[in-house]
Amino acid sequence: MTAEFEQVRERLAAARRVAVLTGAGVSAESGVPTFRGPDGLWRGFRAEELATPEAFAADPKRVWEWYDWRRGLIAACRPNPAHEALAALERRAGGGLTLVTQNVDGLHARAGSGDPVELHGNIWRVRCTACGRLAEDRRVPIPILPRCGACGGLLRPHIVWFGESLEAAVLERAVGAFESAEAALIVGTSGVVHPAASLAGLAKRAGAFVVEVNPEPTPYGGRVDVTLEGKAGEVLPRLVAA
Numbered sequence: 001m002t003a004e005f006e007q008v009r010e011r012l013a014a015a016r017r018v019a020v021l022t023g024a025g026v027s028a029e030s031g032v033p034t035f036r037g038p039d040g041l042w043r044g045f046r047a048e049e050l051a052t053p054e055a056f057a058a059d060p061k062r063v064w065e066w067y068d069w070r071r072g073l074i075a076a077c078r079p080n081p082a083h084e085a086l087a088a089l090e091r092r093a094g095g096g097l098t099l100v101t102q103n104v105d106g107l108h109a110r111a112g113s114g115d116p117v118e119l120h121g122n123i124w125r126v127r128c129t130a131c132g133r134l135a136e137d138r139r140v141p142i143p144i145l146p147r148c149g150a151c152g153g154l155l156r157p158h159i160v161w162f163g164e165s166l167e168a169a170v171l172e173r174a175v176g177a178f179e180s181a182e183a184a185l186i187v188g189t190s191g192v193v194h195p196a197a198s199l200a201g202l203a204k205r206a207g208a209f210v211v212e213v214n215p216e217p218t219p220y221g222g223r224v225d226v227t228l229e230g231k232a233g234e235v236l237p238r239l240v241a242a
């Protein structure tokens with residue numbers, strides 16, 4: 001074990017408040033495709049083409065078919081050792097850890113994380129475009145086009161698309177956690193989508209010890225205290241091991 005790795009373990013253990021940001025890379029070892037990079041295509045579509053309000057307005061059927069396909073894929077996936085290690089770290093922190101995720105797959109909660117801050121929503125929730133009603137909906141396949149049980153309006157995925165604002169209360173929780181953290185972990189994200197990508201900088205400016213875990217270089221390089229190069233499912237369990 002390198003001295004750097006040991007330093008990260010010590011800083012994590014000593015911190016009273018830890019903030020964690022995860023991205024698609026954390027679910028990659030569960031079999032959920034990432035958005036960018038060589039395998040970064042969802043059934044041949046780029047997120048930027050289908051994850052927009054304009055795409056949904058122009059062709060809701062096409063967008064729903066893409067989400068239905070993704071829901072089926074995610075339903076067949078299980079949390080991996082990275083999700084489990086973060087849930088263990090949270091239990092050990094006794095309320096001092098906030099897990100913030102950009103992922104919409106719900107795998108952190110399935111691994112036992114108590115109350116993850118889901119910045120970009122959740123693929124298992126739907127929202128009525130007419131009355132705004134929110135509901136959990138785990139049907140796979142989902143009837144296309146799905147309709148609201150209350151008003152008959154068209155449902156959409158409860159997901160933050162490009163150009164849409166994040167829910168204010170959700171973003172506030174994330175910002176608060178990163179601004180007050182003594183240590184921050186940034187795991188499996190390419191760091192290009194804002195405002196999520198700005199959270200690490202908030203922690204750094206407030207004096208936190210910031211660690212990145214990623215097998216590939218990202219824009220965080222040089223702006224964090226330590227980069228642990230490797231897969232989340234291999235690095236995180238070692239970090240958390242007693």
Ligand code: BJW
Nearest residue numbers: 023024025034035036102163164188189190193194216232
């Ligand atoms: C591994 C691994 C392993 C692989 N272990 N690691 C400031 C500057 C510039 C632009 C903007 C800005 N502020 C806002 C914007 C506009 C826009 C934006 O950021 N655009 C940039 C792309 C340029 N942001 C927004 O529109 C946001 N809204 C907003 O800010 O509203 C106000 C506003 C609007 C417009 C202008 C200004 C202000 C909303 C963003 C919503 C993002 N939604 C998506 C799609 C959800 C759809 C869905 O899932 O159905 O969320 S985009 C997509 O990217 C998804 C992800 O959550 C997000 C981040 O991706 P992530 O997680 O980083 O994944 P990848 O694939 O990019 O990276 C994977 C990483 O894992 C890689 O690094 C691998 O190396 C690594 N990896 N295997 C560990 N085993």
Ligand code: ZN
Nearest residue numbers: 128131148151
């Ligand atoms: Zn409705």
